[in-house]
Amino acid sequence: MRARKQPVISPDDPDLAVVARSFDETEAASAALARAADWRPELPAVLRHHLVLPTAAEAAVRPVLAADGWELRAGGAAAERTAVDGAGFVALRVQRLDALHCSQEASRMAGLAQRHGGTALGWDALQPPAR
Structure with missing residues (x-):
């Protein structure tokens, strides 16, 4: 029996759309994902930290x-x-998105930015539209 392959997505796919986001540092990732009507947890996403x-x-x-x-x-x-503040960047990677890992990575990005004199504004996740 063969394992089912997950679809591969590229951060450069022009069809990707934002399916989840949080730019409020007090909001739990689980709350952001719970309100994300278009997010499909079984599929990979491009997670971007701004x-x-x-x-x-x-x-x-x-x-x-x-x-x-x-x-x-x-x-x-x-x-x-x-x-005023420096340069705007996104740190991005393709991964399966869940509240625990999203929260951990948001904390990590905030710490990394702060150690280098910057700020983490929040995150969003992109997936291809449902077909």
């Missing part, structure tokens, strides 16, 4: 994230704050 980092911190943060499979890209919700 960060504001000093431009000089990018070189130090990138390899730390890459060691755990995260990619750091310019842009995201933080891009609007770049003039």
Whole structure:
């Protein structure tokens, strides 16, 4: 009997849509996912953490994230704050999304950003539309 393969998604897929989000540090990931009507927990998602980092911190943060499979890209919700606070980035990776891991990663991103003089604004998750 063969194992069923999960569909592979790419962070660069133009059809991806935001299915869950939380930009309130007091909101539990479980609450954000509970209100996410379009999120399909059985499928992988692109989890994105929106960060504001000093431009000089990018070189130090990138390899730390890459060691755990995260990619750091310019842009995201933080891009609007770049003039005052630094540069806007998203740390993203494809993974199965659940409240525990989402919460752990949000905490990790907040700590990483803070250690480098930045801020974690929140997270969102993208999946392909249901067909």
